[in-house]
Amino acid sequence: MLLLSFGGPEGPEDVRPFLENVTRGRGVPPERLDDVAEHYLHFGGVSPLNQLNRDIIDRVRIELDRQGLDLPVYFGNRNWEPMVEDTVARMAADGVRRALVFATSAYGGYSACRQYDEDIERARNAVGERAPELVKLRQFFDHPLFVAANADAVRAALEEIPEERRASARVIYTAHSVPTAADAVAGPASEGGHRYSRQVAEAARLVSAELGATEYDVVWQSRSGPPQVPWLEPDVVDHIETLDPAEVPAVVVSPIGFVSDHLEILWDLDEEAREAAEERGIGFARAATAGADRRFAELVVELVREHVSDAPRRKLSELVSGGCTVNGAPCAVGCCERVGAHR
Incomplete structure (x- = not known):
């Protein structure tokens, strides 16, 4: 292998x-x-x-x-x-x-x-x-062991949130952004397409169902390329900056689009997304990636x-x-x- x-x-x-x-x-x-x-x-x-x-x-x-x-x-x-x-x-x-x-x-x-x-x-x-x-x-993306590993990682991250904020914490799933044109042609129409964003959304739904959560967000990160080219949105940092701390006192960010930690998780999530949350007075915890399970x-x-x-x-x-x-x-x-x- x-x-x-x-x-x-x-x-x-x-x-x-x-x-x-x-x-x-x-x-x-x-x-x-x-x-x-x-x-x-x-x-x-x-x-x-x-x-x-x-x-x-x-x-x-x-x-x-x-x-x-x-x-x-x-x-x-x-x-x-x-x-x-x-x-x-x-x-x-x-x-x-x-x-x-x-x-x-x-x-x-x-x-x-x-x-x-x-x-x-x-x-x-x-x-x-x-x-x-x-x-x-x-x-x-929809294998039961992948879903279970991500669900347990979110549970563990929720434990890092102070108890008084935990019940209202929001789970945010993130994956690497791609150009919208690429996402639209990611598979043959006869098979419904291997649409990347659709698979990410499905994985987030499955993990949320495992958690018993009905409210969650799917966002994107690490886009690059010229600004005039549309990519999948919203960006995770932009999304956190729109949250009202009175309604969402804390977030758990789950990098469901990735198998293992790498620079784009360490920088885009652990640095930039955490900073955006802290600036708004929102608690922040990042779930582990599934590969460590x-x-x-x-x-x-x-x-x-x-x-x-x-x-x-x-x-x-x-x-x-x-x-x-x-x-x-x-x-x-x-x-x-x-x-x-x-x-």
């Missing part, structure tokens, strides 16, 4: 090369990279993402052993070491001929899904004829079992759940196509 992720710098010297990898070919001005680099340097130039992925891999290996599955697990990234091209080359050298790929995104859309297909195709082309067949596992490794292995032992496909919604792509081929014609710059 290959765990495929976005990647992140692990020291100050990595920051600028990492950002250049992320934005290559997109015409991002150098001053914009300078601004983002400062965010990374605020945290010592280290993104927690690589280490958190290694932690997930360790737990997945334990779970595979527990279930009696002899499956080596490799780690590759799109934008920083270990690069996926190098990892697939190592797999080929180790004699791997076929592997399942777990991409660290629960959703559809270009950046969340199709771009990982492109990573797989690029890596196989770089390795050539020796490259193993690579089968990417499906999306899991022990059940996440069980989820990964369950997706593996769908392929190796015909395990039932568990879903809590009727929405289309794409995935199971082979060698980078999209799961449907026109699925999750790129529209302009997405990050």
Whole structure:
């Protein structure tokens, strides 16, 4: 199995090369990279993402052993070491001929899904004829273990809110924004589309139902690109600034759009969103991401079992759940196509 992720710098010297990898070919001005680099340097130039992925891999290996599955697990990234091209080359050298790929995104859309297909195709082309067949596992935004992990993370965050504010606290779910044009064409019309925003909203509904909550918000974060290009809104900071402290004395922000913490969560939520809440006198707590939950490794292995032992496909919604792509081929014609710059 290959765990495929976005990647992140692990020291100050990595920051600028990492950002250049992320934005290559997109015409991002150098001053914009300078601004983002400062965010990374605020945290010592280290993104927690690589280490958190290694932690997930360790737990997945334990779970595979527990279930009696002899499956080596490799780690590759799109934008920083270990690069996926190098990892697939190592797999080929180790004699791997076929592997399942777990991409660290629960959703559809270009950046969340199709771009990982492109990573797989690029890596196989770089390795050539020796490259193993690579089968990417499906999306899991409505898997019961993903929902349960996020629900428990919100419960734990609510405990951080002072008791006198807790009953009226508002749960705010957030995910990475994308251009509205990209969201509108994120899947074939014949299947209702793998609409990213619709899947995020469904995940938020499922988690809220698990919590017994009927009032909650779905917002977006970390948009980039020229201001004249419309992206999914409202932004999480803008949304918090509209809240009335008399009606919403506290918020719990759940980064449901992400599997693990990374710079955009640490900066956009733990710094900027928290500051916006505090300026309005609103209590703030941020829920953990699902990847840190022990059940996440069980989820990964369950997706593996769908392929190796015909395990039932568990879903809590009727929405289309794409995935199971082979060698980078999209799961449907026109699925999750790129529209302009997405990050």
